[in-house]
Amino acid sequence: MREKLARWIVILLLLVTVMGVAAAWKARSDEGILHARLPEHGGWIPGDLRATVGQPLTIRMTSDDVTHSFAVGQMDMQAVNINPGEMSEVTLNFDRPGKYTFYCTRWCGADHWRMRGTIEVSGAGMEEPVKYEPPLYLRLGLDIDAEHHAQFLPSQEPSAARGARLEHRLPQQYTSWEYYISHSPSSAWQELRNDRSLSDLSDAELWDLAAYAWAQHSPPEAVQTGAGLYKENCAACHGETGDGEGVFANELAGDTHALDGHATTTPTDFSDEEHMLGAAPAVLHGKIIRGGMGTGMPYWGPIFTDEQVWALVSYLWTYQFNFSMEVTQ
Amino acid sequence: MFAPGESRLNLARLRVLDKLIKSRWPLLLARSITLAGFVFTILVGLLGSPVGSHNFAIIFVWIAWWTALKLFFIPLGGRSWCSVCPLPMPGEWLQNGSLLTKAQKSIGLGMRWPRRLRGNWLASGLFLLIGIFSALTLTDARLTAWILLGLLGTAMLLSLIFERRAFCSYVCPIGGFTGIYAKTAPLEVRVIDSDICKSHAEKTCYTHCPWGVYPLAMRDSSQCGLCMECLRVCTYDNISLNLRPFGSDLGQTNSITRLDETLLALVMLSSALSFSAVFIGPWGWLKSAAYDVGSTAWWAYTGAYLALSLLVLPGLYTLAVWWSQKTGQAKAPFKRLLADYSQALLPLGLFTWIAFTIDFAFPKFSYVLQVLSDPFGWGWNLVGTSGVSLPSALLGAAPVLQVGAVVVGLFWSANLSQRLVAKQVQPARARRAILPLAGFSLLFSLTMLLLLLG
Amino acid sequence: MKHWKKILFWGLAISLGLVISLAPMPVKATSSNQKLFKIQASRFAFSPAVLAVNPGDQVTIELVSQDVVHGLSIDGYDLHLVADPGQTASMTFTAGQAGSYTLRCSETCGAMHPFMVGKLQVGGNDLLWRAAGLALLAVIAGVWWKRV
Numbered sequence: 047m048r049e050k051l052a053r054w055i056v057i058l059l060l061l062v063t064v065m066g067v068a069a070a071w072k073a074r075s076d077e078g079i080l081h082a083r084l085p086e087h088g089g090w091i092p093g094d095l096r097a098t099v100g101q102p103l104t105i106r107m108t109s110d111d112v113t114h115s116f117a118v119g120q121m122d123m124q125a126v127n128i129n130p131g132e133m134s135e136v137t138l139n140f141d142r143p144g145k146y147t148f149y150c151t152r153w154c155g156a157d158h159w160r161m162r163g164t165i166e167v168s169g170a171g172m173e174e175p176v177k178y179e180p181p182l183y184l185r186l187g188l189d190i191d192a193e194h195h196a197q198f199l200p201s202q203e204p205s206a207a208r209g210a211r212l213e214h215r216l217p218q219q220y221t222s223w224e225y226y227i228s229h230s231p232s233s234a235w236q237e238l239r240n241d242r243s244l245s246d247l248s249d250a251e252l253w254d255l256a257a258y259a260w261a262q263h264s265p266p267e268a269v270q271t272g273a274g275l276y277k278e279n280c281a282a283c284h285g286e287t288g289d290g291e292g293v294f295a296n297e298l299a300g301d302t303h304a305l306d307g308h309a310t311t312t313p314t315d316f317s318d319e320e321h322m323l324g325a326a327p328a329v330l331h332g333k334i335i336r337g338g339m340g341t342g343m344p345y346w347g348p349i350f351t352d353e354q355v356w357a358l359v360s361y362l363w364t365y366q367f368n369f370s371m372e373v374t375q
Numbered sequence: 376m377f378a379p380g381e382s383r384l385n386l387a388r389l390r391v392l393d394k395l396i397k398s399r400w401p402l403l404l405a406r407s408i409t410l411a412g413f414v415f416t417i418l419v420g421l422l423g424s425p426v427g428s429h430n431f432a433i434i435f436v437w438i439a440w441w442t443a444l445k446l447f448f449i450p451l452g453g454r455s456w457c458s459v460c461p462l463p464m465p466g467e468w469l470q471n472g473s474l475l476t477k478a479q480k481s482i483g484l485g486m487r488w489p490r491r492l493r494g495n496w497l498a499s500g501l502f503l504l505i506g507i508f509s510a511l512t513l514t515d516a517r518l519t520a521w522i523l524l525g526l527l528g529t530a531m532l533l534s535l536i537f538e539r540r541a542f543c544s545y546v547c548p549i550g551g552f553t554g555i556y557a558k559t560a561p562l563e564v565r566v567i568d569s570d571i572c573k574s575h576a577e578k579t580c581y582t583h584c585p586w587g588v589y590p591l592a593m594r595d596s597s598q599c600g601l602c603m604e605c606l607r608v609c610t611y612d613n614i615s616l617n618l619r620p621f622g623s624d625l626g627q628t629n630s631i632t633r634l635d636e637t638l639l640a641l642v643m644l645s646s647a648l649s650f651s652a653v654f655i656g657p658w659g660w661l662k663s664a665a666y667d668v669g670s671t672a673w674w675a676y677t678g679a680y681l682a683l684s685l686l687v688l689p690g691l692y693t694l695a696v697w698w699s700q701k702t703g704q705a706k707a708p709f710k711r712l713l714a715d716y717s718q719a720l721l722p723l724g725l726f727t728w729i730a731f732t733i734d735f736a737f738p739k740f741s742y743v744l745q746v747l748s749d750p751f752g753w754g755w756n757l758v759g760t761s762g763v764s765l766p767s768a769l770l771g772a773a774p775v776l777q778v779g780a781v782v783v784g785l786f787w788s789a790n791l792s793q794r795l796v797a798k799q800v801q802p803a804r805a806r807r808a809i810l811p812l813a814g815f816s817l818l819f820s821l822t823m824l825l826l827l828l829g
Numbered sequence: 830m831k832h833w834k835k836i837l838f839w840g841l842a843i844s845l846g847l848v849i850s851l852a853p854m855p856v857k858a859t860s861s862n863q864k865l866f867k868i869q870a871s872r873f874a875f876s877p878a879v880l881a882v883n884p885g886d887q888v889t890i891e892l893v894s895q896d897v898v899h900g901l902s903i904d905g906y907d908l909h910l911v912a913d914p915g916q917t918a919s920m921t922f923t924a925g926q927a928g929s930y931t932l933r934c935s936e937t938c939g940a941m942h943p944f945m946v947g948k949l950q951v952g953g954n955d956l957l958w959r960a961a962g963l964a965l966l967a968v969i970a971g972v973w974w975k976r977v
Contacts, residue, residue, distance in 0.1 A: 052403055052474040056464075059411040067418040074753055084897075108754065110425045112938050113898035130937040131429025133754025153914035154897045282915030293895045293914050428943050514940035654944045659874015662941045666873075738904075738933070739943060770904050774929065778960040782967045789971025809972050817968045821961055828929065828957045 080107040082114035082128045082150065085157040092163070095148070097140055099169030104137045112154050118165065119147040119349035127152075140167040147348035153282045156294040159344035181347070183332030186228055190332040191339060196232035196324035198239075200253040204231075205368040209258025212251060215244060220259045227328040231256050231366065257367040263327070264360030264369055272361025275354055279346070283313040288365045290315030298342045310342030316365040323366060330359045385567075385615035387606055396603050396616060399475050402458060410461035413523065415750075420520025424752025430516035431750035434742045436523070437513050444553070445732040450725065453557030457550060457600035462526055463543055466534025467585065477583060483535040488545055494635030498551025499642045503684060505548055506646050507677050510653060510665035539587045543600060552643050554597040555636050556725045558624035558718070559787075563596045563617045564605065571613045580605035580614060590614055595624035597636070622787065625718045626794045632710050637717035641692060643724045644819060645684035647731050651826040655734050691818075692717070695811040703800035703808025712799065716812055719791040723816050726784025727823050730777040734827055737773050741765045777827050781820050788816045842970045849962040854955050861885035861923075868947075870912060871895035872939050875932060878947035882924045888949075891919040900935030903949055911936055927952030 081091040087110075097103040107116055109130040116136060117125040126136045140146070150161035183190050209216075219225055220234065229237075238244055238252045247255070276284075283292040290313045298310040316322060334355050337345030346355070363369070386392045395401050420432030427433040448456040468474055472481045505512060505522075512518055530542040543550050566572050572580075572591040581589040583604050590605050606614045652658070653665045653676075664672035696713050699705070705712060741764040746752070748761035755761065792812040793805070800808045864886050869876045870893065882888050892901050892912040901910040901918075905925075912918040932947035 049473055049475050052400075055404070056407045056410065056468075056474065059407050060414055063411040063415045064418070067415065067422065070751065071422055074751070108424070108752075109937075111940075113936050131424045131426035131749075131752035131754075152898050153894075155914075158914075277916055278913075280915070282913075286915060286917060293893065426937060427940060428937060510941060514943075655946070657875070657878030657947045659871070659876070659878070659945070662873045662944055666941050738931070742943075770931070774956055778956065778963065781960070782963045785964055786967035786971040786974075789968045790974050791971075793972050793975070806972070813968045813972050817964060820964050824957060824960045824964065828954065828960060 078106075079133075080105050080116075082107060082109045082116070082161070084111050084154055085160040086155070087111065089161045090148070090150075090163040094163060095165045097138065097165055097167045099140050099143050099167060101169075102137050102139050103165070104135060107134045107136070108132065113152055114154060114161065115151045117149060117151050119149060120351050121146070125151040138165075140165075143167045143169050149349055151278060156283075156297045156342075158282070162348075181332060181335055182227070182328050183336075186328050188228075188326065188328055188332065190329045190336065194230060194321070194324040194326075194329060196230065196320050196322070198232050198235050199319050199323065200235075201250060202253075203368050204250075204253035204257035204366070205370075206254070206257045206261035207368070207371050208251075209254035209256070209261070210371065212247065212255055213258060215247065216255050216259065217241065217243075220255075221262045223263065226260065226263045227331070228326055230324050230326045230329075231260065231363075232323040233326075234259065257369070260363055260367055261369045261371075263356075264363055266369075268357040268360040269364060269369060271354065272357035272359070273364075275350070275358050276361050280358075283342075284316060285313070288316035288362075290318075309340045311338075311340075313343070316362055319366060322362070327356075327359050330362060331355055334358060382620055383565075383615075384618040386618055387614075387616045392616075397607055399607065402602065403474060405459040406461050406464050409459050410464050413461045413527070417520045417523050417527075419750050420516040420523070423516060423750065425516060426752055427514040427516055428739075428742050429746065429749065429752030431746045431752075432516045432519050432523075433514065434739070434746045436519055438736050438739050439743050442732055442736040444549075445728050449553055449556050450560060450729065452562050452601070453560030453596050454550075454553050454600050455560075455562065456553060457543065458602055460543075462530045462547070463534065463540050463585070465527065466531035466542070467540070469531070470534045470538075483538075485538045486536055488537050488541045492545055494545070494633065495551045495555070495639040496635050497546050498548050498554075499635070499639045501546065501548035502551060502639075502642055502646065503681065506649065506680060506684075508668060509650060510662065511668055513654075514666070540585045540600070544586055544598060551639055552724075555639055555643075555721055557596045557599075559622045559722050559725055560596065561619050561621050561623075562601070563619050563623065564590065564599050564601060564603070565593065565615055565617055566590050567613045567615050571611050575610065577610070579608045579610060583608045594627070594629065597624075622722065622791070625721065625791055628707075628715055628795075628798050629711075632708075632714045634710065634714050637692075637714050637720075638689070640717050640720040640724055641688045642684050644720060644727065645680070645688045647724065647727045648819075648822060648826065649680050649683060650735070651731050651823065655731070656826060688819075692720075692815055695815040698811040699796065699808045702811070703796060703804045705796075705799040705808065707799055715799075716792065716795050719788045719795060719812060719816065722787035722791060723784050723819065726780045726787070727820070729784075730780040730823065730827060733773050733777050733780065738770055774828060778824070781824055781827075785816055785820045789813045792816065838970075838974060842966065842974075845966055846963060849959055849966060854953070854958075861887060863887045863889070864924075865889045865891070867891045867893060868901070869893050869895050870899035870901070870934065870945075872897065873934070873941040873945040875901070875934075875945070875947035878932070879950060880932070880948070881950045884924055884927050884952055886924045887921060888924050889919060889921040891917055893917050897938050898936050899938050899945075902933050902935040904931045904933070906930065906949075909935060924949075924951045927955065929954060929956065 080095070083089060083091065095103070095105070105116070107126070107128045109128045111130060113130070114128040115125045116128055116134070117123060118138060126134050128134045144167055146165040146167060148163050148165055150158060154161065220238070234256045235252055238255060239249070244252065281292055283294045283298060284290055285292040285295065292313060295313050299312045314321065333343065334350070335345060335347035337343045350358070387396055416432045416435060419430060423430045423432065444456055470481055470483045471477050512522060526547070529546065533542040533546065569591055578589065585602055585604060586598055586600050588598050593599060603616065606616060653661055661676070664670070664676040667673050693713065696716050697709070699716070700709060700712055707715070744760040744763045748757045748759060749755040793809050796809045796812065797805050862883065864882050866877065866880050866889070868890060880888070890901065890910065892899065892910045894912040894914045896914065898911065898913050900912070902908060906922060908920055908922055910918045910920055928951055930949040930951065932949055934942055934945035938945065
């Protein structure tokens with residue numbers, strides 16, 4: 047009798063425990079949780095989500111290792127932090143069908159950028175899906191993998207403010223958007239130098255004019271936006287000062303990559319005049335959206351809006367040009 | 376209530392306690408609860424968040440339970456944890472065919488434990504094994520769950536093959552050190568009047584003891600699991616549960632040489648040093664080495680840990696004993712001295728582990744509150760403590776407490792060495808013969824202080 | 830007689846212990862300095878891990894994360910830094926009372942995160958010296974003390 051009671055107590059306690067855990071497990075499994083892990087441990091699990099236009103998609107997320115965060119590419123949203131052992135939630139609304147990329151915004155190793163997943167959004171949109179349009183560099187016929195050494199270099203940092211004082215001398219075509227995107231500063235300077243009407247200006251003054259022309263497409267707001275994007279997405283490899291000496295630079299200097307065996311090279315040094323002044327903005331734009339084949343440079347096309355990419359390009363010029371409109375000299 | 380001439384208080388004579396002790400229900404209930412908790416811990420370890428600091432299994436086993444064991448159960452109650460430990464319960468149920476009484480028929484082979492494997496050798500080995508994988512064990516909830524499951528399975532298996540609690544007595548890595556440190560604790564089960572026992576032919580106490588201990592022959596508390604079964608079955612009510620002075624089992628010269636206890640005591644010392652270096656020290660490369668199981672660095676760490684445990688500390692200790700024997704011209708055989716003098720390593724080790732645990736666990740107590748609210752690490756907040764963090768000002772007292780613990784353990788150890796040496800050598804030579812042993816303890820304590828505070 | 834000896838022994842041991850624990854240590858007169866530490870945080874180490882400063886120093890810590898998001902907090906100080914790789918975080922504070930204070934990583938950064946620690950050493954490590962002194966005293970007292 048007593049023995050029976052004892053057995054019942056033991057079994058009952060065990061049963062309650064197991065059933066309690068099972069109930070908790072079941073309640074949770076139904077929620078469908080998005081797990082964030084270091085890319086070498088699987089990245090996003092699951093990596094492909096589905097949604098329907100007009101129906102809000104709520105995602106509950108947790109991290110299994112370190113701090114991550116969630117954002118959808120080209121979407122105007124605040125990135126949501128995902129902390130280990132905690133639960134984060136985000137609700138997304140899609141008004142257009144298509145394939146969206148979601149990604150981690152907090153660096154979690156040299157492979158951080160590989161933490162990307164897709165959201166397949168189906169249903170009828172308010173607008174038609176965007177027609178495929180080849181990227182700018184292809185439309186312009188630029189080979190963004192070609193070497194682009196600047197043939198001419200300034201002797202001092204070109205200043206847009208100084209250039210502004212000579213504004214009236216600058217032929218109008220140099221300030222057009224079309225001219226800007228397709229010319230490297232070095233070639234722009236060369237054309238200015240070859241312009242007979244400007245032969246009285248010194249080499250340095252012409253560089254200032256080029257800086258002025260470039261500044262027309264790099265307004266302070268764009269530079270600021272670009273600086274923010276650079277800090278969050280680029281500085282880990284290219285360095286906080288743009289010198290190419292970011293914390294992961296050494297890892298990329300190794301010849302092959304751990305995850306997929308692709309070769310990598312050291313990140314570009316944006317303070318390198320010869321490299322930068324020889325690059326047309328469209329080339330930089332192309333590199334950002336497509337990535338650098340065989341260099342370890344990620345592709346940001348699905349992540350950044352066109353506006354953001356141009357803002358980044360504007361910011362990159364600040365490593366070569368002084369866009370400040372206050373004259374320091 | 377006090378036995379004449381002895382500073383012992385028989386708790387079984389206190390009316391309330393007597394009822395609680397003599398009934399099998401309180402401990403049975405306690406163990407049912409710990410068994411359920413154990414199963415819960417395993418399940419959460421397997422199903423919960425892989426993030427250790429948010430998983431109940433990691434926090435409750437390695438922070439809460441470990442701290443309770445080191446700061447409460449062992450120093451105050453010796454093997455008192457063993458009395459509520461759920462590990463042997465399922466196997467014993469099968470073995471005895473009953474939870475409350477020893478049934479006549481039972482499953483299991485009931486073999487005797489092999490003589491060669493007696494003592495703490497296996498327990499020392501298993502503790503070293505856990506130590507080798509400590510960085511992984513302490514942080515990986517899945518592994519912790521598998522280890523707990525493995526211990527439970529081993530205990531069950533051994534119950535079916537061997538008689539009594541073979542697992543607890545000879546295998547359990549926790550039971551091993553709990554047993555040797557139990558000698559320092561102020562709690563014991565002892566025979567009241569030995570003459571009654573001598574004339575008692577049935578020896579019901581022995582036949583009922585799950586640990587296979589004959590109370591009359593008990594020389595210390597290391598093998599007594601405080602299950603109180605002997606108190607319940609003694610025909611003459613001749614067994615007491617005593618509150619006794621700390622360290623009552625220590626300082627005697629033993630008739631048997633127990634080098635297994637010496638080794639275990641040394642393994643516990645080396646593990647305290649190694650764990651302090653890995654978990655408390657600022658050396659990140661050491662943490663990575665201990666964590667990256669299988670890597671070259673990990674092999675180097677393993678080699679160093681094993682060398683420290685099996686060569687360096689035993690070597691230094693042997694040297695100290697040898698030197699002491701030489702200067703004191705002790706007559707006893709060297710092996711006997713090695714075993715006897717190692718008793719002084721017990722208070723040293725126990726208090727070193729207390730100091731380590733203070734530094735290791737105190738800053739992580741907020742995790743305990745957090746996993747109470749969110750055992751699985753699924754972002755729950757059951758009792759509203761998931762976001763709680765304890766004020767870091769509390770930690771200010773920790774270093775002082777650690778120094779206190781190390782100093783008390785060292786005083787105790789040195790004093791014990793002195794008493795042990797006094798039994799072996801002439802008084803005129805005693806002081807000099809203590810020096811090597813006291814020197815060993817001092818050197819160890821200084822190293823530990825350097826790791827904790829340096 | 831024996832009782833008298835007992836009192837003398839413990840009286841002596843305790844007063845010596847108190848002297849070792851509480852005796853004022855010579856304080857080096859130091860003017861407050863500016864100290865800059867650039868700490869690299871990687872799993873699971875700070876480098877440098879030990880920061881030696883003097884009470885009153887203006888301490889600036891720049892935290893550079895080398896792999897994942899790390900944080901830094903100091904026991905006894907209400908300070909908190911979070912550094913993402915590529916985004917150096919920095920803070921400045923005044924070192925307070927002498928003593929040892931543990932630096933801890935405050936952003937879960939993997940398995941060994943709870944053990945990612947370092948140390949802020951303000952002034953000399955008096956506690957270690959006092960502890961060593963007490964240890965020596967404990968051994969001597971232990972060897973001398975005989976149960977009466």
